[in-house]
Amino acid sequence: MTRAQASAGGLAALGVLALCFVLNALARGAGETYAVFLLPIGEETGWDRGDLTSVYSVYMAANGLASPFVGLAFDRFGPRILYVAGLLCLGGGFLLAGSMTSLWQLYLSVGLMGGLGIASLGMIPASALISRWFDRRLATAMAVASTGLGTGTLVLVPVTQVLIQSDGWRTAYAWLGAGVLLAALPVALLPWSAIALGRVADRRVGTAAVGAGLLPAMRGRPFWALFLVFFLTAVAVYSVSLQSVAYLVEQGFSPLEAAGAFGFTGVLSIAGMLVTGTAADRYGNRVTATVSYLCTITGVAALFTMQSAPGFALVVVFVVFFGVSMGARGPVVSTIAATLFAGRGLGVIYGTITTGQGLGAAVGSWVAGYLHDLTGGYDAGFGLSVAFVITGIALFWTVPELAARRSRGP
Numbered sequence: 545m546t547r548a549q550a551s552a553g554g555l556a557a558l559g560v561l562a563l564c565f566v567l568n569a570l571a572r573g574a575g576e577t578y579a580v581f582l583l584p585i586g587e588e589t590g591w592d593r594g595d596l597t598s599v600y601s602v603y604m605a606a607n608g609l610a611s612p613f614v615g616l617a618f619d620r621f622g623p624r625i626l627y628v629a630g631l632l633c634l635g636g637g638f639l640l641a642g643s644m645t646s647l648w649q650l651y652l653s654v655g656l657m658g659g660l661g662i663a664s665l666g667m668i669p670a671s672a673l674i675s676r677w678f679d680r681r682l683a684t685a686m687a688v689a690s691t692g693l694g695t696g697t698l699v700l701v702p703v704t705q706v707l708i709q710s711d712g713w714r715t716a717y718a719w720l721g722a723g724v725l726l727a728a729l730p731v732a733l734l735p736w737s738a739i740a741l742g743r744v745a746d747r748r749v750g751t752a753a754v755g756a757g758l759l760p761a762m763r764g765r766p767f768w769a770l771f772l773v774f775f776l777t778a779v780a781v782y783s784v785s786l787q788s789v790a791y792l793v794e795q796g797f798s799p800l801e802a803a804g805a806f807g808f809t810g811v812l813s814i815a816g817m818l819v820t821g822t823a824a825d826r827y828g829n830r831v832t833a834t835v836s837y838l839c840t841i842t843g844v845a846a847l848f849t850m851q852s853a854p855g856f857a858l859v860v861v862f863v864v865f866f867g868v869s870m871g872a873r874g875p876v877v878s879t880i881a882a883t884l885f886a887g888r889g890l891g892v893i894y895g896t897i898t899t900g901q902g903l904g905a906a907v908g909s910w911v912a913g914y915l916h917d918l919t920g921g922y923d924a925g926f927g928l929s930v931a932f933v934i935t936g937i938a939l940f941w942t943v944p945e946l947a948a949r950r951s952r953g954p
Contacts, residue, residue, distance in 0.1 A: 556677070556738075557677040557678060557685075560673055560674065560677050560739055561674060561677070561678075561685055561688055561689060563734070563739070564669075564670035564673055564674060564689040564692070565688060565689050565691065565692045565695070566692065567627060567665050567666075567670070567692070567731070568665065568666050568667060568670055568689055568690070568692030568693065568696070569692035569693070569695040569696035569699070570665065570692075570696060570724065570727065571630070571634065571661070571662040571665035571666045571692075571696070572662065572666060572692060572693040572696045572697065573692075573693075573695065573696020573697050573698075573699060573700035573701070574634060574638070574658075574662065574696065574700060574720060574724060575603065575607075575658060575662045576693075576696065576697045576700070576701055576785075576806075577700050577701055577704040577720065578599070578600050578603070578654060578786070579701065579785070579786055579787075579788065579789045579790075579803075579806055580701055580704055580705045580708060580789055580799070580803045580806075581704075581708070581713055581716075581717075582596055582597075582786070582787070582789065582790055583789070583790055583793065583799065584708055584712075584713040585650075585713060588713075589647075591647060592917055593787075593790075593913050593916050593917055594910075594913040594914050594916070594917045595647060596913070597786060597787070597909050597910055597912065597913025597914075597916075598651075598910050598913065599647075599650050599651055599654055599655050600654075600655075600782075600786055600905075600906075600909045600910075601655075601905075601906040601907070601909050601910035601913075602651050602655030602656060602659065602906070603654055603655045603656075603658045603659040603662075603906075604659065604778070604782065604901075604902045604903075604904075604905035604906040604909060605659065605902055605903060605906035606655060606656050606658075606659025606660055606663070606902070607659040607660075607662055607663045607666075607901075607902040607905070608659075608663075608898065608899040608900070608901055608902015608903045608904075608905070608906065609899060609902060609903075610659060610660050610663040610664075610902075611663050611668055611895040611896060611897075611898040611899045611901075611902060612758070612892055612895045612896040612899060613895070614626065614663045614664050614668050614669070614891075614895050615668050615672070615890075615891035615892035615893065615894060615895025615896065615898075616891070616892045616895070617664075618668065618669045618672055618891035618892075618895075619672075619891040619892055622736060622740050623669050623673060623736055623739065623740055624731075624732065624734070624736035626664050626669055627664065627665060627669065627731050628728050628731055628732045629664055630660075630661045630662070630663070630664025630665040631661065631665065631724055631725065631727055631728040631731060632661075632725065632728055633657050633660050633661035633664065634657065634658060634660075634661025634662060634664075634665065634721075634724050635661070635720075635721045635722070635723070635724030635725035635726075635727075635728070636657060636721065636725065637652075637653040637654060637656075637657025637658045637661060637721070638653070638654070638658070638717050638718075638720045638721030638724060639717070639718060639721030639722065639725070640652070640653035640657070640721075641653040641654050641717040641721070642713075642714040642715065642716075642717035642718040642721065643714065659902070661724075663898075663902075667686075667689065667690060667874060667878060667898070668891065668894055668895045668898055669891065670689045671686065671689075671878045671881065671882060671890070671891075671894050672890050672891040672894065673739065673740070674686060674689055674882075675882040675890055676740075676741070681825065682825075682879055682882060682883075683821045683822075683824040683825045683875055683876070683879040684818075684821040684822050684825055685821070686821060686874075686875040686878045686879050686882070687817045687818050687819075687820055687821020687822070687824075687875035688817075688818065688821065690817045690821075690871055690874045690875045690878070691813070691814040691817045691818060691871075693813060693817070693870070693871045693874070694809075694811060694812070694813030694814035694816075694817065694867075694870070694871065695814055697806070697807060697809070697813070698807050698808070698811045698814070699807075700720075701803055701806055701807040702800075702803055702804055702807045704716050704720065704803075705799065705800055705803035705804075706800075707719055709799070709800065757893075758892050758893055758896060761885055761893045762896070765943065765945060766880075766884050766943075766945035766946075766948070767885075767893070767896075767897065769939065769943040769945060769946055770877050770880060770881055770897045770900075770946075771896075771897050771899070771900035772900060772939055773833075773873060773877055773900070773936060773939060773940070773946070774873075774877060774897060774898060774899075774900035774901035774904060775900035775901065775903060775904035775907075776904065776932045776933075776935050776936040776939065777873045777901070777904065777932075777933075777936050778900070778901045778902070778903075778904025778905040778907075778908060779904040779905075779907055779908035779911075779928070779929075779932045780840060780908065780928075780929045780930075780932040780933045780936065781840065781870060781905075781908070781929070782904070782905040782908035782909045782912075783908035783909065783911065783912035783925045783926075783928045783929045783932075784843075784844055784847065784866070784912070784925065784926065784929050785806075785809075785866075785870065786909045786912070786913075787912060787913070787916065787922065787925070788802075788805075788806055788809075788847070788862075789802045789803055789805075789806050790802075791847065791922055792805060792806075792859070795850055795851070795854055796854065797859070805859055805862070805863050808863045808867060809862075809863050809866055809867035809870055811867065812863065812864060812867030812868045812870075813867050813868065813869075813870040813871050813872070815868060816836070816839075816867065816868030816869055816870065816871070816872045817871055817872055817874070817875055819868070820832055820836060820872040820873075820875050820876060821875045821879075823835075824875065824876050824879060828947060829876050829879075829880060829940065829946055829947055829948070830940050830941060830946065830947055832876060833872075833873055833876055833936075833937070833940045833946075834937050834940065834941075836868075836869045836872035836873060837869070837873075837933045837934075837936055837937045839865045839866070839868055839869035839872075840865070840866060840869040840870075840929070840933050841930055841933055842861065842865040842866075843861070843862045843863075843864075843865035843866025843867070843869065844866065844926050844929050844930055844933075845930075846858045846859075846861035846862040846865065846866075847862050847866075847922070847926060848922075848923065848926045850862075873936075877897070878894065880945070880946060880948050881893065881894045881897055882894070883948050884945065884948055908928070908929075908932075911925075911928060912924075912925035912928065915928070
């Protein structure tokens with residue numbers, strides 16, 4: 545390979561990474577806006593917090609349960625069809641949400657259609673594409689794509705709050721839906737045949753056979769270990785994050801200040817995921833994951849302490865520590881999966897692993913909402929989060945395959 549060819553290949557790889565980043569930011573940012581819709585929808589409809597958080601649970605469950613089929617669709621039909629279908633589903637769902645009149649319609653539009661759309665746009669296709677273009681810096685590349693979560697949250701959550709305050713939550717949903725639908729046309733026109741080709745040859749790495757398929761992967765311990773990491777982490781994060789805006793409002797902050805704080809967790813998650821990817825390449829998965837989990841505990845502890853010692857300083861502690869750890873395990877899991885299950889079947893394997901994240905987020909958000917209605921407060925949800933974080937740390941240190949790293953190519 546000539547120097548010019550290598551340079552062109554490197555630029556192409558960066559272009560693919562940028563595309564994955566943008567689509568992931570759009571998908572996850574749109575999904576996280578539900579945190580600022582929670583209070584205004586409840587004020588207009590009078591629905592209980594448990595009812596409203598259950599919509600988010602349906603969204604995350606749909607996201608997770610659709611993941612294997614999203615991976616299968618990627619492997620069979622390619623990224624163009626998958627991405628365009630995801631944009632149409634997500635945008636159409638948000639447009640319908642703006643005109644809903646009953647709870648089941650919110651389940652359908654935001655929960656089901658939103659979950660299916662976001663699953664089709666997020667890290668499942670991104671992981672499969674990136675693993676075809678990156679080798680030595682795979683964890684770092686996965687982290688860059690994963691920072692779309694934070695970037696989307698940073699941009700879309702405060703913008704959505706401004707739209708809600710200006711025109712109401714129904715109009716805000718209409719604007720979001722229209723914007724997502726408009727993005728489908730330029731995405732459809734991209735040169736997907738070249739993008740999907742990749743430049744990294746499939747080869748045997750780690751303990752799993754290249755292209756071995758979903759069923760052989762599911763018979764092994766590494767698959768279920770990664771599934772559990774996603775599940776435990778999602779319960780821990782989403783039992784807190786979904787209600788964090790409402791919690792801060794109840795502690796005396798304005799809705800825009802609360803939304804801004806939540807948005808800034810997205811800012812710091814960008815740095816956190818980049819650092820996580822680089823640290824995993826350098827120091828390994830176990831140490832990196834453990835540090836990120838301890839940051840999550842610190843952020844949750846700051847929210848808990850705020851009830852007895854309210855103050856802006858504790859908001860800063862929450863934003864910094866919870867923010868840098870939010871999504872930080874994602875690059876680690878996607879890198880381990882790409883290492884152990886490298887090959888053209890990675891899409892469906894990683895998609896099925898991601899089911900754990902969707903189910904965990906659904907469980908965490910619903911149980912936290914139920915506990916809030918049951919106890920009249922947030923402490924039980926905070927305790928649930930910390931318990932699952934500790935279990936996640938234990939899993940990393942007891943399963944050998946979670947220390948896997950891709951061998952260095954030439």
